[in-house]
Amino acid sequence: MAEPTYSRGMAGVIAGETAIATVGQEGHGLTYRGYSIFDLAEHATFEEVAWLLLHGELPTADELAGFKARLLAGRALPKALRHVLEQLPSTSHPMDVLRTGVSALGCLEPEPEPATPDAQQRIAERLIAALPSVLMYWYQFAHHGRQIDTAVEDGSVAGHFLHLLYGHMPDATQQRAVDVSLILYAEHEFNASTFTARITTSTLSDVYSTITGAIGTLRGPLHGGANEAAMALIEPLQNADDAERYIMEALARKDKIMGFGHRVYRVSDPRSDVIKGWAKTLADATGDTRLYPVSERIEAVMRREKDLFPNLDFYSASAYHFLGIPTPLFTPIFVLSRVSGWLAHVFEQRGDNRLIRPSAVYTGPDERAWVPIDQR
Ligand SMILES: CC(C)(COP(=O)(O)OP(=O)(O)OC[C@H]1O[C@@H](n2cnc3c(N)ncnc32)[C@H](O)[C@@H]1OP(=O)(O)O)[C@@H](O)C(=O)NCCC(=O)NCCS
Known part of the structure; x- marks a missing residue:
């Protein structure tokens, strides 16, 4: 058996094979x-x-x-x-x-x-x-x-x-x-x-x-829930300058900005480019002059300040909103698709099954003597 390795959150760990x-x-x-x-x-x-x-x-x-x-x-x-x-x-x-x-x-x-x-x-x-x-x-x-x-x-x-x-x-x-x-x-x-x-x-x-x-x-919200969290982020913002101010303050507080970053992608999420195009089409179709410019400014600020890029969830939020979909249904749409x-x-x-059962690095106390209940 190979020497066990440990990576927090299993980042970079190859946990199986797939042809999908x-x-x-x-x-x-x-x-x-x-x-x-x-x-x-x-x-x-x-x-x-x-x-x-x-x-x-x-x-x-x-x-x-x-x-x-x-x-x-x-x-x-x-x-x-x-x-x-x-x-x-x-x-x-x-x-x-x-x-x-x-x-x-x-x-x-x-x-x-x-x-x-x-x-x-x-x-x-x-x-x-x-x-x-x-x-x-x-x-x-x-x-x-x-x-x-x-x-x-x-x-x-x-x-x-x-x-x-x-x-x-x-x-x-x-x-x-x-x-x-x-x-x-x-x-x-x-x-x-x-x-x-x-x-x-x-x-x-x-x-x-x-x-x-x-x-x-x-x-x-670190996974599918990010599209709803992204909507909650952009919805109250009135214009692009308001968005920039808000994001700068949030970054100063070290908040995570939902809809940005990815565990695997390092430079960009290819899906974001596609959904961004649809968000723009739907913004134009519905006459939006607020949420799309707000989203674009947030993208620019995140790129400038953190070198982070939008993932699929960020522009999905405004696209769904322009379609009149209530925000609590955003992550469920992800289910309707990802089920496939x-x-x-x-x-x-x-x-080609083998039970998936990894191991852990033990960080608890050394072995110790049993303490009867009346002595605790
Ligand atoms: C997707 C995500 C969970 C990946 O997490 P990860 O690989 O464990 O990366 P980390 O959380 O360790 O982030 C690495 C660094 O980038 C920063 N970072 C990552 N995503 C960030 C975000 N969305 N907003 C602000 N900072 C972010 C972290 O604070 C960390 O900075 P540090 O090294 O100074 O501490 C993370 O980017 C995130 O929480 N994004 C927001 C939720 C989201 O959109 N999820 C949908 C994913 S498709």
Whole structure:
């Protein structure tokens, strides 16, 4: 066995092998199954990307049509799940709702034991199809008292989500903006939530448990929660000068600025350039003269003061805001997308499994004598 090494936060540690994505490794940019994120964001739909992640190859026209038809069929929620969602208060965080919804679905439609490739594919498609329904069924019930029909007939995951949010079909720009955002969020190698999914999978647990755990991990502001935290940062700022003043003060306090920096990327996050373009398009379409200039100034100040760059979450915040998406739904959108990457990792881990169980550097007291309770 190799000499054990230790790195705080496992930074730089190679914790496994993957054929799913490269994240800025030498000679590579961000790629999914070998395809550049820029090509995918320009040419693909989220459904094609989800298939690519799950199967390793781009779908043929027939495969894509079959996949989309099964996603459409998977949008209806069982009555028992709707009932569970109706019990959750409007004050719940939607990430907690998604976590609960996946867990409940795992009780209602459990994965057979032992797991089979067919069953795991079926569950994967069910989860991709049903997550927007879970989120929006609860949201419309808890916030507006509506028991909506989630099985609407629009063809894309992005369109489904926006349709359930708006109560009508989105326009083409709105739909494509969310579609591209889903592509950008779909996969990112051994990030914290994906690693959680792989750890859970490595114990031979079921798919629902892996996704439930991954949602819980994504929730935190150092990971997926950063897009909501970025919105909270920019929302009160009135103009670019106000933004500069605020950021300078925050940096002087040594605050972390949400939506900036990355564990793996050192110079820039390629996904940020793409979503920034969409944030600008949507700002122009909605006549915004505040949040986009505020965001650009924050980017410039962070570059000048800290040599830090925006990650995908920073401009996602204003883009989603321009789409009329309520801030608490930002991180859940990440789930609707990343579930495809998580599932690809579940399958990959299952294909060549070894229990993931690292070791720790012990920093506690030396061995000592037992002290009876009356002598403590
Ligand atoms: C993503 C993140 C967790 C990576 O963390 P990490 O690899 O452990 O990096 P560190 O937190 O050790 O940061 C290294 C240095 O950069 C600084 N830094 C990193 N991100 C920063 C940020 N967003 N704002 C201000 N300073 C930041 C740290 O303070 C630290 O400075 P120091 O060496 O003077 O102490 C971190 O950049 C962060 O907290 N970003 C904000 C949250 C976010 O946007 N998350 C989404 C990631 S996609």
